[in-house]
Amino acid sequence: xxxxxxxxxxxxxxxxxxxxxxxxxxxxxxxxxxxxxxxxxxxxxxxxxxxxxxxxxxxxxxxxxxxxxxxxxxxxxxxxxxxxxxxxxxxxxxxxxxxxxxxxxxxxxxxxxxxxxxxxxxxxxxxxxxxxxxxxxxxxxxxxxxxxxxxxxxxxxxxxxxxxxxxxxxxxxxxxxxxxxxxxxxxxxxxxxxxxxxxxxxxxxxxxxxxxxxxxxxxxxx
Amino acid sequence: xxxxxxxxxxxxxxxxxxxxxxxxxxxxxxxxxxxxxxxxxxxxxxxxxxxxxxxxxxxxxxxxxxxxxxxxxxxxxxxxxxxxxxxxxxxxxxxxxxxxxxxxxxxxxxxxxxxxxxxxxxxxxxxxxxxxxxxxxxxxxxxxxxxxxxxxxxxxxxxxxxxxxxxxxxxxxxxxxxxxxxxxxxxxxxxxxxxxxxxxxxxxxxxxxxxxxxxxxxxxxxxxxxxxxxxxxxxxxxxxxxxxxxxxxxxxxxxxxxxxxxxxxxxxxxxxxxxxxxxxxxxxxxxxxxxxxxxxxxxxxxxxxxxxxxxxxxxxxxxxxxxxxxxxxxxxxxxxxxxxxxxxxxxxxxxxxxxxxxxxxxxxxxxxxxxxxxxxxxxxxxxxxxxxxxxxxxxxxxxxxxxxxxxxxxxxxxxxxxxx
Numbered sequence: 270x271x272x273x274x275x276x277x278x279x280x281x282x283x284x285x286x287x288x289x290x291x292x293x294x295x296x297x298x299x300x301x302x303x304x305x306x307x308x309x310x311x312x313x314x315x316x317x318x319x320x321x322x323x324x325x326x327x328x329x330x331x332x333x334x335x336x337x338x339x340x341x342x343x344x345x346x347x348x349x350x351x352x353x354x355x356x357x358x359x360x361x362x363x364x365x366x367x368x369x370x371x372x373x374x375x376x377x378x379x380x381x382x383x384x385x386x387x388x389x390x391x392x393x394x395x396x397x398x399x400x401x402x403x404x405x406x407x408x409x410x411x412x413x414x415x416x417x418x419x420x421x422x423x424x425x426x427x428x429x430x431x432x433x434x435x436x437x438x439x440x441x442x443x444x445x446x447x448x449x450x451x452x453x454x455x456x457x458x459x460x461x462x463x464x465x466x467x468x469x470x471x472x473x474x475x476x477x478x479x480x481x482x483x484x485x486x487x488x489x490x491x
Numbered sequence: 492x493x494x495x496x497x498x499x500x501x502x503x504x505x506x507x508x509x510x511x512x513x514x515x516x517x518x519x520x521x522x523x524x525x526x527x528x529x530x531x532x533x534x535x536x537x538x539x540x541x542x543x544x545x546x547x548x549x550x551x552x553x554x555x556x557x558x559x560x561x562x563x564x565x566x567x568x569x570x571x572x573x574x575x576x577x578x579x580x581x582x583x584x585x586x587x588x589x590x591x592x593x594x595x596x597x598x599x600x601x602x603x604x605x606x607x608x609x610x611x612x613x614x615x616x617x618x619x620x621x622x623x624x625x626x627x628x629x630x631x632x633x634x635x636x637x638x639x640x641x642x643x644x645x646x647x648x649x650x651x652x653x654x655x656x657x658x659x660x661x662x663x664x665x666x667x668x669x670x671x672x673x674x675x676x677x678x679x680x681x682x683x684x685x686x687x688x689x690x691x692x693x694x695x696x697x698x699x700x701x702x703x704x705x706x707x708x709x710x711x712x713x714x715x716x717x718x719x720x721x722x723x724x725x726x727x728x729x730x731x732x733x734x735x736x737x738x739x740x741x742x743x744x745x746x747x748x749x750x751x752x753x754x755x756x757x758x759x760x761x762x763x764x765x766x767x768x769x770x771x772x773x774x775x776x777x778x779x780x781x782x783x784x785x786x787x788x789x790x791x792x793x794x795x796x797x798x799x800x801x802x803x804x805x806x807x808x809x810x811x812x813x814x815x816x817x818x819x820x821x822x823x824x825x826x827x828x829x830x831x832x833x834x835x836x837x838x839x840x841x842x843x844x845x846x847x848x849x850x851x852x853x854x855x856x857x858x859x860x861x862x863x864x865x866x867x868x869x870x871x872x873x874x875x876x877x878x879x880x881x882x883x884x885x886x887x888x889x890x891x892x893x894x895x896x897x898x899x900x901x902x903x904x905x906x907x908x909x910x911x
Contacts, residue, residue, distance in 0.1 A: 348902025352873035
C-alpha cells in the first residue's frame, strides 16, 4: 500500500476492521503494547474479546470489569475472569500496583468521572493503556460545521440524548488531561476509521484531525 | 435451600390447583407422612449412600472446642475419578439439601436436587468429572447429626451433639476427600449454605481447591437472616412434641413446629414477584372466601404443602443445628475482621453468582466477597443473573446459570488439562 492509498484509507470511514484471526485490529494494537505474561485488568471489558486475546496470544493473567450484565455473563460463560462492576466506583476497591497494566478501551468517554478513573487506573496498574474515540476527528468537525447537529459515525452511532458517551474529548484534550494527572505518555498511536495506525508520525494537531481514535500507553510521572 | 422439586413448578402446580394441603394431605401416591418420616429416620444411621467411618484414631476437632468421635460421613458420587485424580468436583448442599444431588431421593422418590446442573453432558458433567456430594455434619441423612445414634449411650444424640459450624462441616468433608485419596479438588461448588462451605474450603484449604463457585452466598450471615432462622427454631422448640429435643426417645415428632419453620423459611427463598406470578390472590379450589382460617388462598395451600413435605424428610433437631451453623458463619471474623485476609495469597480461581431478586443473600453480599478477593489478588469472576425466582433461583433451570457454570468449569478443566 503506498502513501496515497493509505491516506485514502485513513480518510475513509468503515467499521472497525478485523484481522484474519477475527480479532478487532484496534484490540490487536492494544495487545501488542502489553508485555507477555503480564497481569492485566481490562476496564469495560464487554464480553471479554480483549481478555481472550490477551490470554490466548500474550499468555496474560487477564481480568475484566464490565458494567453490562449481558456482557459479563457472556464473558464468564466463555471462561473469562470478568466481574460485574462500575469503573466509576469499583476501581477504588483494588489495591495499589495490583496489575502490570490497566486497560480502558473506548470507555473513558462513558465514565462519569474520567479524571478520577484515570487516576485510579494509574494507582492500580503500573502502566495504563487508554484508547479514546477522537471527537476532533475531521469528520466530526465537518459534520458539526455543515449539519449543525451533534455528529454521529458508524463507530459512535448514538443520538445526543441517548448516548452513553457523556464525556467526549479530542486527542489534544486527552493529552492535556494526562499532563494534569501527572502521567507520562510512553507511546501513542492514532488509528483511522479501520482501527489501523495512521501511517505518519505527525504532531498532535494533525493526529487530532486524522485519527478517529487514539491509543495511549501511560505510566506514572515522577 | 429447597429441594428443587418443592421449589419448582411440577409439585407446586399440581398442588396449587389440586388437593388442599390442610391437614397434611399431599400429592404423593402412597402412605401417610409418618411412614416417610420413619423412612427418613432410618437414613440417619443407615443411609442408602456410601459411608465413610472415622474411628477414634481420626477424631474431628470442632470449633466448639470438643472432639467428635467416632463419626461418619454419607456421600454419593457420580462419574469416574481419573488416573491423575484431577477431575474431582465437590458439591456442597444448602440448609435443607443432602447428598442426593443427582440421584433419585431414597425417601421422597424425587429426582436429585441439582439435576439441572449435574449429569452426563450437563455443566457439572459426570461423563467428564468425578462428582462427590456429601451430607453435612449435623445433617440427618447419614452424616453424624443429632438424630444419629450416640455410640456412648446407644440413643440418638439429640441436643447432646455439640453445636457445629460451617468450618466443622468443611473439616469433615476434607477428611472424606482424604479418605477418597484426592489431594486437590478441581472445583468446589455450592449455593447458599453450600456457598458458605465453598468459601470456607478456599480459605481453609486453598491449595486443595483449584476452582471455587459459591452461588447466592455470603461471607457472613446477616442479622436479618439470623432473625429468620431464630423464628424457625422457636417454632420447632415451641412445639410440645419437641420435648426439649428428646422427641426421638419419647416417640413424638415436632411436625407442626418444623412445618411452620419451613413455611416461614420458604417465603424467604422466593420473591414477591415469584409469589405473585405463581399464586397472586387466587383461591384454592373454591369460588369465594370461606370466612374461616382454612387455606383459602393458593399461596397458603402451597406453603402448608411445603411444610408437610419437609417434615417427612428432615429432622427437627438437624434444622436447629444446621441453621445455627449458618448463623455462626462469619469468615472475616476468623481473619482479624478483614475478609481479604481469608484469601491472602490464594491461587484458587473463583466464580461468584447472585440473582437479582434474591433478598436473602442479595447481590451486595456477593459483591463484598468479590471486593475482598480483588483486594487479595485472587482471580475472580462475578455475574449477577436476572431472575424473579428469589434465592431459590440457583436450584432452578436458569439458562444463564447453566452457561456460566459450564464456561467456568470448562475453563478450569482445560487449565488442569482434563480432556473434553
